[in-house]
Amino acid sequence: MDKRLLDQVQKALQSQQDTIKRQEQMLDDQERYTKQQLRKKDQDIAELTASLTKLAQAQTQQIQDLPSLLEQSQTKISEQIRAQNGWEQHRKAFAEKLKLLITESITLSNAQIRLTELMQTYQSTIAPQDNQNSVMSELETILGNLKNSQTIINTTQGEISSFQSTTDKIQQSLTEELRQLER
Incomplete structure (x- = not known):
């Protein structure tokens, strides 16, 4: 066991x-x-x-890159605003010169109408010498006014052309900057 x-x-x-x-x-x-x-x-x-x-x-x-990008954006916006303000000032000056040109053109047209009326009066009635001297004096005054108006118109047209050229340059610059901002 x-x-x-x-x-x-x-x-x-x-x-x-x-x-x-x-x-x-x-x-x-x-x-x-x-x-x-x-x-x-x-x-x-x-x-x-x-x-x-x-x-x-x-x-x-x-x-770290964000402030730099923000600064670049602010710079571009500031440049655009300055260019836009400059463009608006040139457009305003252009409009004022154009208004002056129109005013002077109207003055010139009125003077030409008056001259035509005087010429018609002169031709229809050959007046005595005293009347002719008075008409001639008035014609010479009108002619002087016409020359002054023409000079102002020529000057204004030159300024408008200059403003238009500057406006075109600003517009091209704005267009180029807009293209750059869109990229």
Whole structure:
């Protein structure tokens, strides 16, 4: 009986050792799995940290570039406003000169009408010398006024041409700057 009991105890011990080995194997497998998961998490954290660092650098660069871009935009806008104001001033001066030209043209036309009427009066009635001297004096006055008006008209036309040329240059400049801003 002792032998049987001894065999049973040995079998029980062997069974217990096998169970302990299986449990050790399971613990080793669990430890390897845990280490593998930790390595994967560490790798994921490192990749996420690198991505966040790159993103932070890109955003920092954008933030650093923002004042420069804003300053460039403000400079362009200021230049456009100055050019627009200059263009408006030239257009206003051009309109005033054109108004003066029209006024002088009307004055000249009225003087020519008056001269024509006087000439008709002169031709229809050849008056005595005193009347002729009076008509001649009035004609000379009208002729002097016509010359003055013509001089003013010529000067005004020259100024208008100059203003028109300047206006064309400003308009070309504004068009070019607008194209540059649209890019």
